[in-house]
Amino acid sequence: MFKKFLFSILYNGLTEDSGLKDKSRSAVLNSISLISVVILLSYAVIDIIAKIYLIAFITATTAILILFAIILVGITKRISIGTSTVSYIAFIFFLLILATSREERAGYFWIMLFPLVSIFFLGITHGTILTVLFGLISYFLIFIYKGPADVIFIHGMGVRVMGAYIGVSLFTIAFEIIRMMAFDQLEKTTNDLVARRKQTAMIFNNVKQGIFLLDEDLVLSEERSFYFNELFGKTRINQPFLELLKDKLPNRDFIATKDYLELFFNKTVNPALLSSINPIEKVLITFDSKKAEEKQVWLEFAFERILSKNGSIEILGLFRDITERVTLEEQLIKEENESIKNMENLFQIIHVNPELMEEFLKDTSDEINSINELLKVETQDTRSLVNNIFTIIHGIKGNAMLLGLSNLSERLKTFEDYLKDLKSSTATWRELLKLTVNLAEIKHDLDQINTLIEKIISFQKLTGENVKSKKYIFEQNLKKSIDKLCKEYNKDVILDLNDYNIDLVPDKYKKLFKDSISQFIRNSIAHGIEDKNERIIKNKKPDGTIKISLEKKDDKLYFSFYDDGRGLSLEKIKKIAIEKKGYSKAQVENFTTADAAKLIFSPGFSTSDKVDNLSGQGIGMNVIKTHVDKVGGKLNLRSSSGSFCEFKILLHA
Amino acid sequence: MDTKYIEPFIEATINVFREFYKEEPILRSPFLFDKEENLGWDLSAVIGIAGETKGVVSISFPKNLIIQLTEKLVGHEIDSLNDDVIDSTGEIVNIIAGNAKKGLEQYRLVISLPSIVEGPDHKIAWPTSSMPIITIPFDTSLGPFHLSVGLEDIIK
Amino acid sequence: MKILVVDDSRIMRTIVKNSLLQNNSALYSFLEADNGVDAFNILEREHVDLLLVDWNMPHLNGLDLVKELRILPKYKNLPIIMITSEAAKYNVIEAVKAGVNDYLVKPVDDKKLLLKIEQVMSIN
Known part of the structure; x- marks a missing residue:
């Protein structure tokens, strides 16, 4: 406690970052000042008792001035105030003593202190100037003024005093220079040490x-x-x-x-x-x-x-x-994957007809938008909403797979699975949110593919690159026309092309196949396949099936078009035979399926009750028959009333 | 499917071919292998993987290729699928499976001793589970060979 | 230096021998075994300076052989290097725990093998 108090007095006016020089200066300044204040005040008291009021006043004033300076130093934290004040007070005070002291000229001794005080406190330059000035004034006071008249002046004494003063001054200057140099050196070393300690602390404390x-x-x-x-x-x-x-x-x-x-x-x-x-x-x-x-x-x-x-x-x-590094690496891997995905997409796209791709992208983007529209409609029935979305996504996935966009179809598959889970219960908003996020991701994928398409479309060569997509085009077209017909006749049909290898179709038969299939389809949907209600009553699957297959054995091509509808209706055919072809009742009495088939393939025959713009647009069965005959093929029909109808074409490959 | 589980096998294969046969096999596009399919190889070396997942690794060669490769290794002519061929092919698949474990270190795995299946149109008894098998075709300067990897629950 | 090479693959044993002989054929002489049991019997019969052992082998595998050997005081300081295809870290730890002095993953690199032999022989 006392020690602390002593230190606070000793280092009065110092700041945290004060260097060694300031520290020593402050210590000397404070101790000298305090001691002088005490001594001066004691002298003042003695002088008052001795009734020498002038001296007592000067002494007391000096003491108070010093005390004031010290307090000022403490407040302003500027030692220079203290050092200058003390120096100048000493300047005046010592000279006053020199001028006034009587007893054996005691002032002679006092002046020896001045170089020490001024040079130490004010530094070499300032202190030396003041010391010289002090010396000159002392010289004047000693040799010219000679002090109070009643005191005996001894010349030799004055010379010795001046000599001693010069000696003390020179010694103090030399000492101060050496001291400063030593301090500089010391401070430098200390600073290095402090810096190094800081550094070490930093390493230990901050480096992870x-x-x-x-x-x-x-x-x-x-x-x-x-x-x-x-x-x-x-x-x-x-x-x-x-x-x-x-x-x-x-x-x-x-x-x-x-x-x-x-x-x-x-x-x-x-x-x-x-x-x-x-x-x-x-x-x-x-x-x-x-x-x-x-x-x-x-x-x-x-x-x-x-x-x-x-x-x-x-x-x-x-x-x-290394968390930061690992995070960075993960980021990099993610980006790398993205670019690998891009490459994969690119690779697949250039193997696919770009028009087809564009069509797919356009359709898909439309469907994504339609999902989005569905989402926009406020509904409580999330099940049917999810169901609708599922149907659309399922469709997109199929197309993406056909086009070989494995990344996209993978994503769609995951999405589909997610939807499957959602279908079973009412979805929460969290689940619906996830659904939308999924949608966004799919859109992102599509956008990427789109960008790639734009990039490659300029140098895309069409020659021979679209073999892979043939089946897709064929299937898409077929599906489109089936959908159209189904809507028109209010039927539901599933198309099975698993056994149809379009690559087996030679160029020379392309037209024949195209025409036949579209004719058969029209025929099936318009006449063969029953509507849902009827099928359910007949204990059939609610959706009708159309299966098209093509097989090559040796040098023969076997084509089949099959539907699980009501088959050939002999009654209807007999009726039309009488009405349109002029057959007699007796003639049609014993009609067989073979006879009926023959009739169907004859020109101008239609079993349709109404001449509508779809089935009626068909080129007619007889054109198919003619075409098959022309290329040396055979056209057959198999049917079982109420259960199926199958057209078969046999051709030389 | 995460390709990072297949990559260790591919890397190990390339490495062992480089070290043993001084060959730089080139990868062709991998495909899903149908267990019933017969690709007409003459010799296969198979190793089973057990532990935290089950799996199979096999490497299949046509006779000419594996004989020529083994000749490179032993430094003298070989006229049939002899012990040297069988010994070295077993060692190869052992090294492929063993080395690949390093890349699959999150699973503790144990590999079996290799077995060799030989003969034209031989069949490998793949595990009956629905585990998919990925076949990676390679080309060497002396002809093609297949590496097939199946890992339950890892490759989907 | 007498080295016992234990590997069920004859070709592998030959590869290991050749890679050492290429360096300095005068320095090494070899004994061979194709399983752990035979290896153990050879060790009982003859003095061996260094054991190079595979892991996966029929009868007694390399890891179990090393464990058996390290139980016996006379084989406590026998330098052992395992040469195997098993590349996983946990395998290496297991082997070192069992008592091998060093470990080398197949396919064997000649220089690495020589270096490891040198190191193991100097430590022991």
Whole structure:
């Protein structure tokens, strides 16, 4: 307490960052000032008692001035105020004493103090100027003024006093120069030291590196870096290292680490091998904090076997936080994947007819928009909403797969699965949100493909590149026309093209196949396949099936068009035969399927009740028959009333 | 499917071909292998994987190729699928499976001893589970061979 | 230096031998075994300076052989390097735990093998 008080007086006016020079100056200034204040005040009291009022007044004033200066230094924290004030007061005071002192000219002694005070306090330049000035005035006072008239002036004494004054002054200047140099040197060294200490502290405190030592029992020693404690918290004395790690990393890594660290104490194991099998070279450490969020840090551990002086083995452990680096790497991998995806898309696109691709993209983007429209409509019935979306996504997925866009169809598949789960119950907003996010991602994929298409479309060559997509075009066109017809006749039809290999169709038969299929389809939907209600009553599957197949055996092509509708209606055909073809009732009495077929393939025959713009536009069965005959093929019809109808064409390949 | 589980096998294959046969095999496009399919190879080396997942790795060669490769390895002429061929092919598939474990370190796996299936149109008894098998065709300067990898629950 | 090479593949044994002989044929002499049991019997019969052992082998595998050997005091300081296709870190740890002094993953690199032999022989 007292010590503290003393120090605060001694270092009055110093700031935190004051250097050594200021410190010494301040210490001297404060101590001298205080001592002088005490002495001066005592003198003042003595003088008052002695009734020498003038001297007493001067002395007291000086003391008060010094005290005031010291207080000012304390307030302003500027030592220079104190040093200058004290110097100048000493200047005036000493000269006054020199001029007034009587007893054996005691002032002679006082002036010797001035060079010390002024040079020490004010520095070499300022102090020396003041010292010289003080000397000149002293000379005047000693030799010319000679002091109070009643005091005997001894010339030789004056000369000696001046000589001593010059000597003291020179010595003080020399001493001060040496002192300053020494201080400079000292300060420089100290500053270096301080800087280095700061640096070390910074390394230990700020750099995210953990350093620790393990003894043979894998117990942590007390020396470890600040970051170790920061990360693992306070540890007890003789803390086993593994205990700290437990529950912070997967158990398997924990066990591997335990096994691994134990290997270090076997001196015969090659250290290079050890460093290559570190199981926690890069590990995700999870810190369970009391707060809701747990903290995860990627650490990079390194261990080294070190031999201590007594021959025992210790493990030096080092770890670094590499979370930032790992995050960056993950980001990079993600970007890389994105670009791989791009490449894959690009690769597939250039193998696909660009027009087809554009069409797909346009259709898909329309459908995505239509989903979005569905989402926009407020509804309580999320099940049917999800169901509708499912149907659309399913369709897009099929097309994407046909085009070989595996990334996109993969994503659509995941989406579809998600929707499947959603269909079973009413969706929450969270689930619907996820649905929309999914949609956004799909859109993103589509946009990427679109950008790629635009890039490659300029150098896309059409020649021979669209083989893969033939079936797709064919199927798409067919589906479109079937959809149109179904809507018109209010029927539901599933198209089965699994056994139809379009690549088997030679160029010469292209037109024949195209015409036949569209004619058969019209025929099936208009006449063959029943509407849903009728099919249900007849115990058939609600949706009708059309199956088209093409097979090549030896040099023959076998084409079949099959539907599971009501088959040929002999009654209807007989009726039309009489009405339109002028057959007699007796003639049609024993009509067989073969006869009926013949009739169907004859010109101007239609069983349709109404001449509508769809089936009626057909080129007619007879044109097909004629075409098949012309190329030397055979056209057959098989039918079972109420269950199916099949057209077969046999051609030379 | 994450390709990173197949890559270790491919890398190991390229590495072992480089070291053993001084060959730089070139990858062709991988495909899904149908267990019933017969690709007409003469010799296959198969290794089973067990542990935290099950799987199979096989490497299949036409007779000419594996004989020529083995000749490179042993330094003398070979006229049939002899012990040297069988020994070295088994070792190759063993190295491929063993090395690939490094890339699949999040699974603790054990590999079996290799077995060799030979004869024209031989068939490998693949596990009956629905595990998909990915075949990676390679080309060498002496002809093509196939590496097939199936890992349950990992490759989907 | 007498080296016992244990591997079920004859070709592999030859590769290992050749890679050492290429370097200095006068320095090494070899004994061979194709499984752990035979290897053990050879060790009982003859003095061996270094054991190079595969992991996956029929009868007694390399890992179990090393474990058996390290139980016996006379084989405590026998230098052992495992040469195997098993490349996973946990395998290496397992092997070192069992008592091998060093570990090399197949396919064998000549220079690495020589270096490892040198290191293992100098430590022991």
